[in-house]
Amino acid sequence: MSEPVSEGGQRRARLTRERVLQGALSVADSGGLGSLTIRSLAKELGVKPMSVYYHVANKDEILDALVDIVFGEIDLPVPGRDWRSELRRRAHSARQVLARHRWAIGLLESGSSPGPANLRHHDTVIATLREAGFSAEMTAHAYALIDSYVYGFALQEAALPFEGPESVGEVAEPIMELMGAGEYPHLVEMATSYYMQPGYDFGDEFVFGLDLILDGLERSLGLG
Amino acid sequence: MSEPVSEGGQRRARLTRERVLQGALSVADSGGLGSLTIRSLAKELGVKPMSVYYHVANKDEILDALVDIVFGEIDLPVPGRDWRSELRRRAHSARQVLARHRWAIGLLESGSSPGPANLRHHDTVIATLREAGFSAEMTAHAYALIDSYVYGFALQEAALPFEGPESVGEVAEPIMELMGAGEYPHLVEMATSYYMQPGYDFGDEFVFGLDLILDGLERSLGLG
DNA sequence: ATACGCTAACGTACTTTGTACGAAGGTGCC
DNA sequence: GGCACCTTCGTACAAAGTACGTTAGCGTAT
Numbered sequence: 001m002s003e004p005v006s007e008g009g010q011r012r013a014r015l016t017r018e019r020v021l022q023g024a025l026s027v028a029d030s031g032g033l034g035s036l037t038i039r040s041l042a043k044e045l046g047v048k049p050m051s052v053y054y055h056v057a058n059k060d061e062i063l064d065a066l067v068d069i070v071f072g073e074i075d076l077p078v079p080g081r082d083w084r085s086e087l088r089r090r091a092h093s094a095r096q097v098l099a100r101h102r103w104a105i106g107l108l109e110s111g112s113s114p115g116p117a118n119l120r121h122h123d124t125v126i127a128t129l130r131e132a133g134f135s136a137e138m139t140a141h142a143y144a145l146i147d148s149y150v151y152g153f154a155l156q157e158a159a160l161p162f163e164g165p166e167s168v169g170e171v172a173e174p175i176m177e178l179m180g181a182g183e184y185p186h187l188v189e190m191a192t193s194y195y196m197q198p199g200y201d202f203g204d205e206f207v208f209g210l211d212l213i214l215d216g217l218e219r220s221l222g223l224g
Numbered sequence: 225m226s227e228p229v230s231e232g233g234q235r236r237a238r239l240t241r242e243r244v245l246q247g248a249l250s251v252a253d254s255g256g257l258g259s260l261t262i263r264s265l266a267k268e269l270g271v272k273p274m275s276v277y278y279h280v281a282n283k284d285e286i287l288d289a290l291v292d293i294v295f296g297e298i299d300l301p302v303p304g305r306d307w308r309s310e311l312r313r314r315a316h317s318a319r320q321v322l323a324r325h326r327w328a329i330g331l332l333e334s335g336s337s338p339g340p341a342n343l344r345h346h347d348t349v350i351a352t353l354r355e356a357g358f359s360a361e362m363t364a365h366a367y368a369l370i371d372s373y374v375y376g377f378a379l380q381e382a383a384l385p386f387e388g389p390e391s392v393g394e395v396a397e398p399i400m401e402l403m404g405a406g407e408y409p410h411l412v413e414m415a416t417s418y419y420m421q422p423g424y425d426f427g428d429e430f431v432f433g434l435d436l437i438l439d440g441l442e443r444s445l446g447l448g
Numbered sequence: 449a450t451a452c453g454c455t456a457a458c459g460t461a462c463t464t465t466g467t468a469c470g471a472a473g474g475t476g477c478c
Numbered sequence: 479g480g481c482a483c484c485t486t487c488g489t490a491c492a493a494a495g496t497a498c499g500t501t502a503g504c505g506t507a508t
Contacts, residue, residue, distance in 0.1 A: 015486080038467080039465075047487085048488080050468095050486075053466095054484085058466080058467075108383050109329060109383050111385045113399055119403060120408065136414060136417055136418045141429060144429040145432065147380060148372070149372050150372075150376065152372035152375035155375050156368070158335070159334070174337065184343050187350055189360075190350050194364055205369075209368060209369035213433075216440050220436070262494070262496080263494070263495090271458085272457070272458050272459080273494095273495090274460095278455085278457070
């Protein structure tokens, strides 16, 4: 028997790189990147801190792997099908994934070399654009534009002190106080007449910009 | 004389909150956020670590202040003038500022309460849009769209392992190796036929997307 | 002038974190 | 049984944030 299960109760499953990374993902999702330490990860896995290092070189390797795992969760477009709806679907998926893993957006700037899921992702998006008739130059333009929008939107969502449509008013109050009397009148007007209205959800702003961008790209494609 | 200059050489200027923040800015610009520690900051200022804490509550307060300093460097649009050129100018300024302080984009997700420069900035942009005839709803749409694009573009620039048009080829080689034989064909084709061409600068992609977005907003404004 | 109290800088030390180094326990093969 | 290995862990150190109390210099009231 190679099963590490002995008498009197289930012995914990063997540690693997997979389990280490899944544990790291879980910890980060629960408490953010700041709560992800080797020690907290070890506790999550039910082992001692230094055991992690047998399966992973260092913490940076964990973070790089997390980025690639997150990329892997994003729906890929299907090259050859209608490029607009495919890219639209991919963009929405990316936003959902980045909203699910709020901490991930901060790791993108690390500049580490991209993982396989990241490369696969890039390759598929490029394929979708090229097959739709975009030139190399227009593909680069379109890709930079779409990803800037998606990442930037995710970044702004991550910067919000709340999530979803829940109680914008409560969190806004201390900020409103900072605005003081009469300074920032336009900001206050927008906040009270729009952002703080019940039911407002910043996430809903996503579709407007995305469709505007896709419209613009379609127009550019027609001209090219 | 309240001058802290004594005999035999210039005594260092008194520490102030201003000098602490400028020093932090300087350290971060030189070596990135990672190199900004209380100890490195103290060394930069020529004092001992704990001296910093007389002028600043903690490190987070320093980081928050840095964000606001960076916001303060962005050109404000002028409400009432042609909104397109004003917002265009502001967007370019924002990109330049965020490229000058690559580390700043990572601080935006911290979700801390915005500083005065940040609020002033928001207020002025909103004013520009409202005076141009945008409804409250369209103002929110436009603002979210433009800032997502600007921040996302800056984020992607910060993620690049190099800066400017310098030697994309050199850095690309190890990445190209990762791509392996035959996987990611479209990505390789784009890289060799476009990104790695001499003179290519990712930063040049900015104008395309920005103009596309402004075009789209102008069209939306006409319909509204 | 002397004492008092405030300001600004600092010294010491504790905590958290990443991780180097090597030992310990188990397992399969000869 | 002995040995090589794979995996886990114990110990310990360095870097970093910062709590706490101390000290030197200065202005002001007595």
